[in-house]
Amino acid sequence: MKKLLILTTALVATGYAASAQELNIVSWGGSYTVSQVEAYHKPFTEMTGVKINSIDADNPATPLKAQVEAGNVSIDLADIELSDAIRLCDEGLLEPIDPAILPPAPDGTPATEDFVPGAIQDCAVANIVWGTVVAYDKTKFPGNEPSTLADFFDTTKYPGKRGLLKTAKRTMEMALVADGVAPDQVYEVLGTDEGVARAFKKLDSIKKDIVWWEAGAQPPQLLADGEVVMTTGYNGRFFAAEVGEGKPFGTIWDGEYMDYDLWAIPKGAPHLEDAKKFLAFSTDTQRLADQAKYIAYGPARKSSNALIGLYKDGKTEMAPYMPTNPENMKNPIWTDPTFWADHDAELAEKFNAWLAS
Incomplete structure (x- = not known):
């Protein structure tokens, strides 16, 4: 919790509370996007004042690639699959992600050790398995x-x-x-x-x-x-x-x-620094555990698993429905x-x- 408070303080100190900035975030729609809105978007907006425009796509990698190649980028962040993250990064279409921006686990474990293997890529960071x-x-x-x-x-x-x-x-x-x-x-x-x-x-x-x-x-x-x-x-x-x-x-x-699904930032994103702050916020231990209240996808951080409990109905244990359940x-x-x-x-x-x- 102390680490999360430090992250919160750092975000607010950047002047977010007074900002009228917006972020355009593209994901897959349906119950999956609902889980992201509840666990990530709403608390981030409440904390920072930054409005998030949630945009649905059958495959978010498609409009991301098209926008970057056209030199007309309006997407700030997109939820994409692992193979697309690697390919688009190799093609120079994504911003590199420094793992140092990712918060540690609550016990101080560095993010590079807390995320499951393969979840941190050169240009993307996983949120779910x-x-x-x-x-x-x-x-x-x-x-x-x-x-x-x-x-x-x-x-x-x-x-x-x-x-x-x-x-x-x-x-x-x-x-x-x-x-x-x-x-x-x-x-x-x-x-x-x-x-x-x-x-x-x-x-x-x-x-x-x-x-x-x-x-x-x-x-x-x-x-x-x-x-x-x-x-x-x-x-x-x-x-x-x-x-x-x-x-x-x-x-x-x-x-x-x-x-895996991962957050990626297109090259030329209009609000690059804001997008990086959202990426770090939404992949912290608590936020990834919170998403599991709304949909049965496994968090990409090891430290989140112990925090997974009941579905939003307050009675259904989520563990049996997780793809990562042994x-x-x-x-x-x-x-x-x-x-x-x-x-x-x-x-x-x-x-x-x-x-x-």
Whole structure:
């Protein structure tokens, strides 16, 4: 708490309270953005007087890249995936982040030791660890609920439409694991022509039953509307629908695809120093723990875990719904951002050709 008070004092001392400054922050929308608004935006505005304009995008990396390349940047901060953070940094489109601006843990542990491995990048800092999982409608499979990634591809035992993300990333890895590839060998396999063909062959087995989605809010809606009986999607979105809205959803954690989301500042951000202060504030121990009150994503700092308690309803324990819960991580696929930074364009082209075939 003492460290947080020091941070608060330092922020106010910069003159924020009298500032009419605004920040444009781009994120993914839906229940995820709500969690950020409640845990980060509102307390930051209350503390500093800085207004935050929250902007939704299907993938915030897309408008960020477009704005920087056009030389017309209005975004101050964006929430992006790890592979995009590495790629955009390599392309010179992001501002470098000095880890020294990040506050230590409450016990004094430096931020560089408190964040989980890989969470602090040259141009970005993670806020959450999240999972792409499979969710299903429990009412469709009474007494015979699916439990593995292979079940998702078994339309004989579990008939019905499937929702899948309309990109190569995540979709191809999950197809390979469903086909028997060990998660720690996925990228070795996917890096070969034979592995790519194997992934497409597995996807071919359900192609006629696929309903494609592109935005994070779509999978829970597809499931709720009965357009699909199972769908991949982000674990926090399914949590919001199941616990927050009472939907009869179940989650398959087998083969969950683990990734980070990170704050990044575009090169040429109009309010660079303000953006850095928000980034530091929103990734402190307490703020990351506070976000977990609103959505089931794991904090990127180790010191935040002990502070995770109940959902905003005051009764639901959040731990069982976290993608980082040991019970949920028995067969995870950990994203390889270097692989995707190197192969994204190539596999996207092959994936689009497969879609059109």
